[in-house]
Amino acid sequence: MDIDWAALGQVFGVSLVATIALVGVFTLGIVGASSGRTQSAHGGGASVLARTGSYACFALCAAAVAYGIYIITAP
Amino acid sequence: MEHITLLIGIVIVTALVFDFTNGFHDTANAMATTISTGALKPKTAVAMSAVLNLAGAFLSIEVAKTISSGIIDEGSGIQPEVIFAGLVGAIIWNLLTWLAGLPSSSSHALMGGLLGATVASVGLGAVNGGTVVMKVLIPAIAAPLVAGLAALLATRLTYRAARNADEQQTAKGYRTGQITSAALVSLAHGTNDAQKTMGVITLALITGGVIAPEADPPMWVIVSAGLAIALGTYLGGWRIIRTMGNGITDIKPPQGFAAQTSAAVTILASSHIGFSLSTTHVCSGAVMGSGVGRKGGVVRWSTAGRMVAGWGLTLPAAGIVAAGAALLAQQGDWGVTTVAVLAVATSAGIWLLSRRQPVDHTNVNDVSLPGTSGPEPAGVVTAALRSVSPPPPAAAPAPAPAPAPANSKAGSNGGPHSTPEDAAAPGQHSEAEAERQRAASTLG
Numbered sequence A: 001m002d003i004d005w006a007a008l009g010q011v012f013g014v015s016l017v018a019t020i021a022l023v024g025v026f027t028l029g030i031v032g033a034s035s036g037r038t039q040s041a042h043g044g045g046a047s048v049l050a051r052t053g054s055y056a057c058f059a060l061c062a063a064a065v066a067y068g069i070y071i072i073t074a075p
Numbered sequence B: 001m002e003h004i005t006l007l008i009g010i011v012i013v014t015a016l017v018f019d020f021t022n023g024f025h026d027t028a029n030a031m032a033t034t035i036s037t038g039a040l041k042p043k044t045a046v047a048m049s050a051v052l053n054l055a056g057a058f059l060s061i062e063v064a065k066t067i068s069s070g071i072i073d074e075g076s077g078i079q080p081e082v083i084f085a086g087l088v089g090a091i092i093w094n095l096l097t098w099l100a101g102l103p104s105s106s107s108h109a110l111m112g113g114l115l116g117a118t119v120a121s122v123g124l125g126a127v128n129g130g131t132v133v134m135k136v137l138i139p140a141i142a143a144p145l146v147a148g149l150a151a152l153l154a155t156r157l158t159y160r161a162a163r164n165a166d167e168q169q170t171a172k173g174y175r176t177g178q179i180t181s182a183a184l185v186s187l188a189h190g191t192n193d194a195q196k197t198m199g200v201i202t203l204a205l206i207t208g209g210v211i212a213p214e215a216d217p218p219m220w221v222i223v224s225a226g227l228a229i230a231l232g233t234y235l236g237g238w239r240i241i242r243t244m245g246n247g248i249t250d251i252k253p254p255q256g257f258a259a260q261t262s263a264a265v266t267i268l269a270s271s272h273i274g275f276s277l278s279t280t281h282v283c284s285g286a287v288m289g290s291g292v293g294r295k296g297g298v299v300r301w302s303t304a305g306r307m308v309a310g311w312g313l314t315l316p317a318a319g320i321v322a323a324g325a326a327l328l329a330q331q332g333d334w335g336v337t338t339v340a341v342l343a344v345a346t347s348a349g350i351w352l353l354s355r356r357q358p359v360d361h362t363n364v365n366d367v368s369l370p371g372t373s374g375p376e377p378a379g380v381v382t383a384a385l386r387s388v389s390p391p392p393p394a395a396a397p398a399p400a401p402a403p404a405p406a407n408s409k410a411g412s413n414g415g416p417h418s419t420p421e422d423a424a425a426p427g428q429h430s431e432a433e434a435e436r437q438r439a440a441s442t443l444g
Helices: A005-039 A045-073 B006-036 B042-059 B080-099 B106-121 B129-161 B167-207 B219-235 B238-247 B253-273 B279-293 B301-329 B333-355 B380-388 B403-410 B418-424 B431-443
Strands: none
Touching: A005 A045, A005 B129, A005 B167, A005 B253, A045 B042, A045 B167, A045 B253, B006 B042, B006 B080, B006 B106, B006 B167, B006 B219, B006 B238, B006 B253, B006 B279, B006 B333, B042 B167, B042 B219, B080 B106, B080 B167, B080 B238, B080 B301, B080 B333, B106 B129, B106 B167, B106 B301, B129 B253, B129 B279, B129 B301, B167 B219, B167 B253, B167 B279, B238 B279, B238 B301, B253 B279, B279 B301, B301 B333
């Protein structure tokens, strides 16, 4: 009986880190987008900054999704 | 495909039926949380999942080399009868767990079926005991832990990060994120599980001498396997979707997003690293984790316990059914015919039992019904599961305090009133199910 602890540990680590990173970045993105919208009445640079930041977050998530599709298609 | 014998033909048809049950059993993995949070309408969700499963079947050309993942020694020449019996065991177990509304791994059912059939026909010698532990037991324990922990932490994080944001505004974002993650899960499922059926059919064709060994599967095999899994996904295992989406815990949009994302990441990471985990176990674990992660979230551990008991039973139960089928099928043509007739009869019986308390896209989010098979006598397996797990009465009162938010989310179905309606006019909602059954019986 030969249990591949290394692979199991790797799956554990990668899943944990990647999930938390993705969920964190995406949450920042939607928080930024929503705060950008509520503050836009007041105008100012803060909302522009928030919106730019949120777009960057979404772009990062889109890249992650693209990488996911790449993993599915490439054996 | 000129010289296909009757037996090979039966194996192919049975493999496609298994593929179909695999599809509707696993719709819940990708879409249960999406449906219960209302991110997508039930019909839209299953249609999207079906299309992605179909696409997934064509995406990867690398067909599963070993259909049993090395659990049994396929090199010694596995007979078509054995494959047939294994598939029958897997199908019956899939249908029984569907009736009980239990998410259970279709891959484990297939492995168990092949294992049981091999033991019955060749003996214990052809089984790799170590591989069983490595490929079945360890992943079954690890998958819900990995995905559950990831979902728990992700849920905490996202609630914390968005605590000052407007809930209405963020809900839309969560919705998009959740749908994207669910799409990835569907695509990965189509790639993995449709391949499994293609592997089975290809192996049967090779044993029958129809195609050369090492040959790639013919195009019609790829197309039919993809279509079978997509059709199954589209018809949807609503009972399982209800258990996963509403039965284990009540899911809010941030939780649904966190759970589905952790499931997608875990599935992709595990298949990429080569330590494959069952999609079903990963998704169930993620849902439980997100239930624990939300403040005030309640996980119905009695339902979860019954589900885990079902996972433990999957391999032996499918194996025992398959072993019986293998013993019969090896008696010759009449044995194969008997197994086929019994399998169709059992499937029809299970379907008839399911009609007593139908679950479909109209009442899938209806929390007035507990997330399991309900009070009616649902058959041997439910009884067995009840005896090994905490008694169900604990599950019945639990959903009561929670129905308000889930119903307001669902919107279309206005709460408990649809229960008497279903009882009075079961025919009204039965069309999709009837269609499914018709498809199943003509295939079988």
